[in-house]
Amino acid sequence: MGESFIDQYIINQSYWLEDGVPDAEKLTDNHETDILIAGAGIAGITAGLLLIKEGFKVTIADANRVFQGTTGYTTAKVTAQHGMVYDQFISQHGKEKAKLYYDANTEAMNWMKQQISEHEIDCDFSVQEAGIYTIDQPEQLEKEWKAYQTLGIAGEFTDEMPYDIGAAAVLKMPNQFQFHPVKYLKALLDEYIKHGGEIYEKTRLLDADEHSNGVEAKTEDGYVIKAKKLIAATHFPFVDFKGLYFSRLKPERSYTSAAIVDGSFAEGMYISAENPTKSIRMTPYKDGKKLLIIGGEGHKTGQNDIEGSRYQRLESFAKAKFGVTDFKYRWSSQDLYTVSGIPYAGLVTGHHDHIYIATGFRKWGMTGGTAAAHIIKDLITHKHNRFQELFNPADHDVSSSIGTFVSENANVGAELVKGKLKSPGKTEEDILSGEGGIIKDHSGKTGAYRDEEGNLHKVDITCTHMGCECAWNQDERSWDCPCHGSRFSFDGAVLEGPAVTPLKKK
Ligand SMILES: Cc1cc2nc3c(=O)[nH]c(=O)nc-3n(C[C@H](O)[C@H](O)[C@H](O)COP(=O)(O)OP(=O)(O)OC[C@H]3O[C@@H](n4cnc5c(N)ncnc54)[C@H](O)[C@@H]3O)c2cc1C
Ligand code: FES
Structure with missing residues (x-):
């Protein structure tokens, strides 16, 4: 396993990346393909696999190494319970769209489950219940429970949790799952390569132009890649393509600490309703032990207004609530939020025919990235996908989220000025x-x-x-x-x- 350029700067170790990532070549010549995918995270790899199976020649290019974006630094809960979103989505987007969001993520989860079972992927898979717990906002959580009932989402509103952390109420969603994301994606990547897919690492795309028959992209090293279609699965698209993405996406960074605990430690995937969130899950570890993974402490990237370490805050929480002390791993990463809360998957703007984008997963990209890959595959193969309008970046209705849109852009403006004055x-x-x-x-x-x-x-x-x-x-x-x-x-x-x-x- 070769070192990446970024390895020299990473001071913390993600458990998922402990055994390294697969090697790929760097692109060293001009190249031609049917589908060019920028970004080898869960969105890019899943799209690559789906499209190669449709008979296209597919090429994935990553600026760094595969899985070393957010996907290698995630928490890897696979669920349609994305925090307290359904009550908010009903008031913001209406009942029908809120239900479509749930269905898109549930279908993505089921597809992932099917891959794991069909291909016998050894990825520490286990079915788990997901739960949102609250210490002091039971009324808010009850509203979310009412939203589940309105939308017909299976759930349970209770005050029981497998561990005693003082929860006043818990909203559970049964039959979700957890896994090891890198083991899962290595299997998908192997399948992609077996079908003839090509992948290049340390190959950053800098620019792309669309013409009537396709796209010409340029790499950092000056090579040209000609493709019929381009998918930017790179968080922010590497060129804005006049989609105003800089005013429509907000990056948020979160931290994770993991401690070795006894094999009898209770299971379950939980997240707090309160901010800054605390996210809790287990994963099997060595010698019959488990790893307790505590995440959260999110903040807008570059706007960290607390004294001291976010990791230490997570570890203090874990020590106080679970009595754990054997912390072994720390990692952090960031993901993008759209103004509407719904990810973007589709043509980058209404004026493009060949350039697609998959982003804005709000820290729920295991299902979101998988759903986005399916939507884009269906758009390219001209199959109607019932989620395509909901995720369409060009159609995203900013008016329903105008407050967020205005305050986010005011925040960027204020930061620009504040930095100069400080x-x-x-x-x-x-x-x-x-x-x-x-x-x-x-x-x-x-x-x-x-x-x-x-x-x-x-x-x-x-x-x-x-x-x-x-x-x-x-x-x-x-x-x-x-x-x-x-x-x-x-x-x-x-x-x-x-x-x-x-x-x-x-
Ligand atoms: C702390 C944290 C915890 C999370 N926990 C969960 C969870 O429990 N469940 C869940 O569902 N989701 C979770 N998420 C969200 C999920 O991890 C992400 O949404 C998902 O991994 C994003 O995948 P991606 O493929 O879009 O991006 P990435 O994995 O970041 O991949 C993008 C790739 O694009 C490459 N790239 C960038 N620019 C270029 C360029 N110009 N040319 C070529 N390549 C380029 C990068 O190198 C990178 O490899 C979490 C996120 C965070 C931050
Ligand atoms: S990332 Fe846009 S100004 Fe720094």
């Missing part, structure tokens, strides 16, 4: 070994990180995407942009887009 309080001497921050120097404002050897790495913190000022993330030792979530290493390398150009070194 004056740094620190000097070089204040930055200790292993720490970073914004310092005042002869050029004004500079981002600085002191490594374990005492060397100071200085960068211009102006984000190369659209000019907002990045903030230091001590948990990941990265510079994170508060506007659209681009992330840069301590020495300025791009870790996550939409930015494609490194921060300037100083």
Whole structure:
């Protein structure tokens, strides 16, 4: 297993990636294919498999390594219970659309289950009940339960949980499942390659032009890929394609800690109704033990307003509620939220015929990414999919979510101005070994990180995407942009887009 460029900057270890990811070649020539898919996460790999089985020549290109996007840093609950969404969706989008959302995710879950069973995929699969618990919002949760009843969603409203964490009420959805996402996706990737699918890693797409018969995309290394169709499964599309995605998507980052616990520890996949959320699940571990996975502490990327470590907060919660101490893994990642709360899967704008997008899964992309792959496959093969209108990025009705749309764009504007006005309080001497921050120097404002050897790495913190000022993330030792979530290493390398150009070194 080769090292990726990003490996050198990752200081925390995802359990799912502990055994590495499959190697792929880097693209080193111009290329021609029927379907080009950018992004080798769950959305891209699933779409690749579905389309290769339809007889197309398919090529997947990833900027980094396969599964090393959000998919390798997820919690991997597979469920249609996506927090408290159904009551909100009924009032925002109406009963019919709320039910379609549930059906799309349930069908995706069932398809995944079928793959695991048909291909005997060894991926730590187990059927589980999903549950939302609340400590002090039982009325809110009861409203969500009423929404389940309105939509005919199977559930149970109770105060019982397998562990005693002081829940006042719990809303359960039975017959959901959990798995090891990388083991599952390796099997899908093997199947894709067996059918003739091609995959390239360390191959970043920088640009794409649509013409009447297809698309021409360009890679970072200057190669041209000609395709009949392009699917951008890259979170933000790597080019905006005049879809105004920068004003319609919000990145949110979350953290995960995992501790080794006894094999008898209770099962179940739970999430708190309260914010910042706490998400709880188990997975089988070595020697009959289990791994307790606690996630949450989400915040808009680059806008972390608490003192101290988000990981430590999760670990304090786990210690207090479950008495666990043997923490072994930490990882974090981010996902995008659309203004309407419904993901985007379909043609990138109403003016395009050959470029598709799959994104905006709101931290529920195991089913969302799978559903998106099916919708896009059906659009390309001209089969009607009953979910295509709901997920259509071009049709997304911003008017039903106008408040979110306005406040999100006001937030980006405010961050742009705030960053320019804020004056740094620190000097070089204040930055200790292993720490970073914004310092005042002869050029004004500079981002600085002191490594374990005492060397100071200085960068211009102006984000190369659209000019907002990045903030230091001590948990990941990265510079994170508060506007659209681009992330840069301590020495300025791009870790996550939409930015494609490194921060300037100083
Ligand atoms: C902390 C956390 C916990 C979560 N837990 C759950 C859960 O329990 N259940 C659930 O259903 N969902 C969960 N999610 C959400 C889920 O993990 C994501 O929605 C899903 O993994 C997104 O998959 P993806 O394929 O869209 O993106 P990714 O897996 O991020 O893949 C995108 C790929 O695109 C590549 N890329 C980017 N730019 C380019 C470019 N220009 N050219 C080529 N390639 C490019 C990247 O390298 C990356 O590999 C969670 C998310 C987070 C953040
Ligand atoms: S300004 Fe857009 S990500 Fe930084």
